[in-house]
Amino acid sequence: MTAPPLFPRVAVIGLGLIGSSLARVLRADPTLAGELVAADRSAAVCARVLELGLADRAETDPACAVAGADLVILAVPIGACADLAAAIGPHLKPGAILTDVGSVKQAVIRDVAPQVPDGVHFVPGHPIAGTEHSGPDAGFADLFRGRWCILTPPPGTDPAAVEKVVELWRRAGSMIEVMEPGHHDRVLAITSHLPHLIAYTIVGTATDLEEHLKSEVIRFSASGFRDFTRIAASDPVMWRDIFLNNREAVLEIIQRFTEDLTALQRAIRWGEAETLEHLFTRTRDIRRGIIDARQA
């Protein structure tokens, strides 16, 4: 007789890039998950998920999907978490584990934790992985391999529940770190939210150019700009919610960035060659650090 899977029934809510990638991870490992229920508010996505064989059944009503589930994964834009938590809260099974994949942790905890009934374990998480593509067809099981997943369980969370979520991400190939949610939000404001905001801005600036110049910009798009357009092709609703929900940390880092850009602008205007060369040299160290940390 084989042992039961770690999670006999799993509900994944939101089958976009992250949710559908996780579904693929869960499907690939029968010792990890038994029955897999998908929920997505889009009936078209539900149909596609079944076509792709990513779940045993698919529901447009998340309350139906979570009933009886041992693990519930919220993989929706973070702005949708509050209403979603309110809708599923009363239907969560006692002893169930609830986790999420949102890119901001304080706001998700603020929105979700009050809806979690006693006896249900809420273990917030954030896999630092993604591509610029969206939807259930964009997912793939290796998305999380070699990438970090940060968990931010509130003080007093059941250690056994945390360990089970750790095991989920370990099976996905991730490295796991436990962190305080406010610290997570500050770190991610720098490494992810500001870069996306800048990329959206610069591509927006190019969008506003006179028509003939814009077509030349597209035609002769060089490596820097090309990378930015890729980043700026990320899911608009997901990113809108991130900026609105990590407002303080993002505004603080924009402020620092703007001061630094203004200093560089001034150095260019006044022809300060040494200032420019000095800055351009020291930024190489961070790159080396990232290569050494094998995240390049």
Place this chain on the structure above:
Amino acid sequence: MTAPPLFPRVAVIGLGLIGSSLARVLRADPTLAGELVAADRSAAVCARVLELGLADRAETDPACAVAGADLVILAVPIGACADLAAAIGPHLKPGAILTDVGSVKQAVIRDVAPQVPDGVHFVPGHPIAGTEHSGPDAGFADLFRGRWCILTPPPGTDPAAVEKVVELWRRAGSMIEVMEPGHHDRVLAITSHLPHLIAYTIVGTATDLEEHLKSEVIRFSASGFRDFTRIAASDPVMWRDIFLNNREAVLEIIQRFTEDLTALQRAIRWGEAETLEHLFTRTRDIRRGIIDARQA
């Protein structure tokens, strides 16, 4: 009897990423180049170039290298072009073609053209290709394949000389466009110079963080930031020279960018969800344009 190569003797001055990649292109095609002479002010680079078999001989004195050359390629940071042109000008062979690979065209023409003797054909060029790596070991023959090379010959340049430089880049696998130098500088300010400046700035902002936060930023570096650190690892002297020599176009586009960033910052501060989503949606169009133009 075989026909002589298109350029019986070629001198490449500056054996960094671009110069050494071009040397590899020239070496691979005996119908393109005969003797290949390398010049680099660094004796160590000259020695390495010979070890790598990239040239028949290598000189630290560019005047020696250009003597008798049918094609002379300047592949040095653009700030070095004025002195270099003055040094080689008197030694250029009548009928020779002089070209360059600089990322700014008006400044290079301003610095080089006055040093070009009558009877020598100056055809300025700019291959839109590169990586974040530098030096003769970083080059590779396929660097230019499928990429644009923009030529900006002054009015009245000998069409036969232009056609020979076009053929050089065609053999490198590039697509060729002829453009007015001022227009080139404006387009590149947007597609290449501003993105690099932004990447240098954001990585610099991260460099200034408190030590413990900085180490976390490196450790949990997500895709946006990782891409920026790669761009910001580009050659510091080359980029210093680009910003100093395309000052007006770069300052103009920084100004537009800053206005747009300020508008986004304000939308985040005031929670203007629709403004954010609208911008994040329309930037996808430019990405689509780039994919359609097969430059992604």
